[in-house]
Amino acid sequence: MGTIQRNMSLTGDASDHLNTLQKIGTIIGFGGLAIIVLSLFNNFENNGLWLTISLLAIASGIILYARGLYMDKLQGIKNHGVWFKSISSRGFLGWIAGILLTGFYIILYFFAELLGLGQGVDGSNTGIVGLFDPLSRLLSGNPASQWFVYGTLYTVAILAFGIKFLMKYKHNRYEQLRTLSVMFFQTAFAFVIPELMARLNSDTFSLPYNDLKLMWPLNYYAFEQWRVDQFINAQTIGLFFLILAILIVFVVSPFLTYKYGKRWYCSWVCGCGGLAETAGDSFRQLSDKSMSAWKLERWMINAVLVFSVVMTVATISTYLGYDPNKYWFTKNVFLTSVAVFLTAVFAGVAYWKRKELKKDALTGAIGFYALTIGFIVLIAFIDLSQIKIDAANLSFGLNTKVYAGDAALRSFYAFGIGSIFSGVIGTGFYPILGNRVWCRMGCPMAGILGIQQRLFSKFRITTNGGQCISCGNCSTYCEQGIDVRAYAQKGENIVRSSCVGCGVCSAVCPRGVLKLENGPLEGRIDANQVLLGNDVDLMDLVNNKN
Amino acid sequence: MEHIIIIGNGISGVTVARHIRKLSDKKITIVSAETDYFFSRTALMYVYMGHMKFEHTQPYESWFWEKNNITLKKGFVKHIETATKTLEFAEGDSLKYDKLIIATGSKPNKFGWPGQDLKGVSGLYHKQDLENVEQYAPNNKVCKRAVIVGGGLIGIELAEMLSSRGIPVTFLVREKSFWNGVLPDGESGMINRHIKNHHIDLRLGFNLKEIKSDENGQVSSIIITETGEEIPCNYVGLTAGVSPNIDFIKTSDIELGRGVKVNRFLETSVEDVYAIGDCAEQRDGGIDQRRPIEAVWYTGRMMGETLAQTICGNRIQYKPGHWFNSAKFLDIEYQTYGWVFAKPRENEAHFHWKHEDDTKCITVCYDTTTNLFLGINTFGIRMRHEVFDRWLTEQKDVNYVMDHLAEANFDPEFFKHFEKDILNAFKNNLITA
DSSP: OOOOOOOHHHHOTTTTOOOHHHHHHHHHHHHHHHHHHHTTTSOOSOHHHHHHHHHHHHHHHHHHHHHHHHTTSOSSOOOTTTTTSTTTTTOHHHHHHHHHHHHHHHHHHHOGGGGTTTOSGGGOOOHHHHHTHHHHHHHTSSOOOHHHHHHHHHHHHHHHHHHHHHHHTTTOHHHHHHHHHHHHIIIIIIIIHHHHHGGGOOSSOOOOOOOTTOOTTTSTTTTOHHHHHHHHHTHHHHHHHHHHHHHIIIIIHHHHHHHHOTHHHHTTTOHHHHHHHHTTGGGGGGSOOSHHHHHHHHHHHHHHHHHHHHHHHHHHHHHHHHOTTTSSSOHHHHHHHHHHHHHHHHHHHHHHTTTTSOHHHHHHHHHHHHHHHHHHHHHHHSOGGGOEEEHHHHTTTSOOOEEEHHHHHHHHHIIIIIIIIIIIITTTTHHHHOTTHHHHHTOHHHHHHHHHHHHSOSEEEEEOTTOOOOOOHHHHTOTTOOOHHHHHTTTOOBOOTTOOOOOHHHHHOTTOOEEEEEOOSTTOSOOOSSOTTSOHHHHHHHHHHO | OOEEEEEOOSHHHHHHHHHHHHHOOOEEEEEESSOSSOOOGGGHHHHHTTSSOGGGGOSSOTHHHHHTTEEEEEOOEEEEETTTTEEEETTSOEEEOSEEEEOOOEEEOOOOOTTTTSBTEEOSSSHHHHHHHHHHOSSTTTOSOEEEEOOSHHHHHHHHHHHHTTOOEEEEESSSSTTTTTSOHHHHHHHHHHHHHTTOEEEETOOEEEEEEOTTSBEEEEEETTTOOEEEOSEEEEOSOEEEOOGGGTTSSSOBSSSEEEOTTOBOSSTTEEEOGGGEEETTOOSTTOOSSOOOHHHHHHHHHHHHHHHTTOOOOOOOOSOEEEEEETTEEEEEEEOOOSSOOTTEEEEEEEOTTSSOEEEEEEETTTOBEEEEEEESSOBOHHHHHHHHHTTOBHHHHHHTGGGGBOOOTTOOOOHHHHHHHHHHHHHHO
16 A cells, blocks of 8 residues: 655645735734834834834734634634644744744843843933833833833733634633733733832832732742842831732642642743743644653753752842841741751651652652752751852853852852743744743742642543543643643543643543543542443443552 | 454554553554554544644554554455464465454445546545545645535545635535434534535535546546536545445455454454454344444444453453444534434434524433433533433433533533523423423
8 A cells, every 4th residue: 555655734735825914914013023123223213102113013913913814714723734834833934933032032131232221321221122211111110121121022922912812712711711811910910010010119118020920939039138128128018028929829829729720820820821822822732742751841840949949048048147137037947947848748748648649759759859958958057158159160151250159059040940941942942842841841830839730739631431532632732741632542630730721632622522620639530441431340340450 | 372463553453452461461463554553543634634743643652562562563464364363464474363353444435436436536534545635635726626425424524624725625415414314403404504604515415426537537527416517626535434344354254244243242253353343243233222333433442442351361242331422513513422313213302402603502312201311412512421421321311411411511611501591491392392
């Protein structure tokens, strides 16, 4: 039997065809981007006007394109041609987009002066940053920074691609509400409110830029000295925010995760998640579903979590150590309480959840626990701030500063995890590695929420009896690289720490097999070898034996 | 060590192999002429539509087979010599088995239409069929129009596939309404309208007379029996059902009917030879109200689960539970639990509810003398298999089912619920009936 090997992406041209509205959208959108790029070379007379035109053009370009894409389609799943289109199948356009995005992040993080930051008279902004000055002054009263530029574009992307997503999933209220939620939290909590609150700052009163929903450890600088000091110095209102931040991490988040799974944060609230679910939606199918990727994920995300805990503990204990009278805590009380807390959590899990932990998970947990406690003991006996680290030795001479030990940890974390992993790789590589590679492999917040979700949550994705036909749509469109089908075809619920509850597996399932649910803890994980629909005696015989 | 050979690497063959492996360390070989690895046949359409790549239709990574010590052999069996327990391959080699499981599935029906073997004519069953569609209907420049003959589950999938690439589709359906031999009128009518809303040229009540060829032996048009109308086209999809893929067994002494004849234990007429899945035919007629040949994914899997027990020493009958099935008609999902026939049979009644948006409906079948709930068809509303399976076992009456319909809802969170509307309609229906 002859087999014809044809590259379908070369022949399926119906899906790569742009209609008139899509073409208009493309022109307008890229026109808006072009204004931003042009501002690098030419200081406009009226930045406010040009910025308005540019942002409106970008947003309306995206929306017009989406309208062209979906307007004459009936309600339903819109994945025609996903694997034929160059942009969404790691084709030429995908690689170009990946390179441009990565380049943008590198400039943003490390060469902001190229964007015009502080390049004008008396340190005023020129170029792109200068273009954004009027909007920044309007909101916070201050000139823009590269972070303001980034925050604005980020918000515009979530809003415009969010509208595209709403059009795509107009038949699915779960997807609609979830998307409206991330659009709201990004615009209000991450962008407008903190900018407006900056207006309250004066010579005698100042609060740090505070995105309330950005929790530690995703917000890895949440408890750095300058922030904590600012909060404490701002008295009642500052203490309120500081205590709120701690309560969110230790009370609110565990409670919501228990009730609804980590999705309450990762796909309803989080800004990284928000961008991934909107601008990144076209790349969700690119996540790696192999067993080896899963193994890598489990080591990597937990290693980052340990790193973030150690780094934070080191930071806090250092300033508690050299400024013992300023805070309620002393260094040793703090370190002891952290160690006791972690030990209690670990012992509790190892005892009560021992049946749910497979051998490799337990081994990993013991290893990571021992590593964390080891570092805490180390920190107790040495004063990190007295250690000097010459960064030149570690950075091939690129960074010539000398850091104190705790600052070195912070800087290395901020560089390696905060900038390179979450930004350059996490977002820049959307078109190559998929839209959630940071959330899956690197986010320490997702790591904590994931452990909670796996062990202490009512959330699961239910498999509908024996209805699975193993088609693979669920696995293909899982942005977290979960092989959903592997569970569904065994009639097993999906209870995975990495699941962010985006609901797309359920949406794309052609047979109505998957449903995101919160239910009782009992029977949450249940593999069936013989599926519902077969001989009742056989089902009993085989399923109960395991 | 006992050598089990399975011919066919579809859902039936792979399920039986996996379960034998769980229960024993017997030597297992799976033979296939179609593909190297197991793939989900039902997902072929998504490859053509660009939702997935072919690799995505393979439920197991390639290391799975070696890890579980299951040997995969690519080859076409041309003869089974049961006396010496030998398989002879078209490639010239042979293999000895101790037990043989035939799980070769189906092939598309061809009813002797003139031109049915022309280039550009195919069914949609095997991977090779997909390659055919890809070759003759890659886009709307090469394929100006496609005609699909036969209005069943595969026909509508093929129509959706072709129109996803912007190819105009004419869909010839013999029945007066789509899949009306299975679906009650209300449902079938709703699907007719949905097909037309997708700009598919649905022709109800028409038959194919012949397929005409161009000078290269390739399809150029078809002729409709009833009207004599000639429709120019570059691809013809034959989707008038499937039949057991058993031609290669005809030279053996295994008893065949339309399929491989098996008893309730899935044993054929020859000792140590078994048949499961689409190619097996129950010799005593269908089980319960089922057909003797069940060409359904789920039943293939269930036969595999069952036969593994017998092969491994626990000889048991194939005793499927309550009937269930599912499909998707373009954008509308369909599930069925229990029995709902196209027309109510004696002492049966149907309650039909349809949403005003014309994409959701249900039909409930019950016994008019006992009020016993017999089955439900649901379109556009997902329902729980487990709940209906339990209600059928507990023999709930139809009033109970209608009152508790919300328990069975399986739609995603925040979806609009219709149980109240349905219940009200049901009550009104009883009053007016």
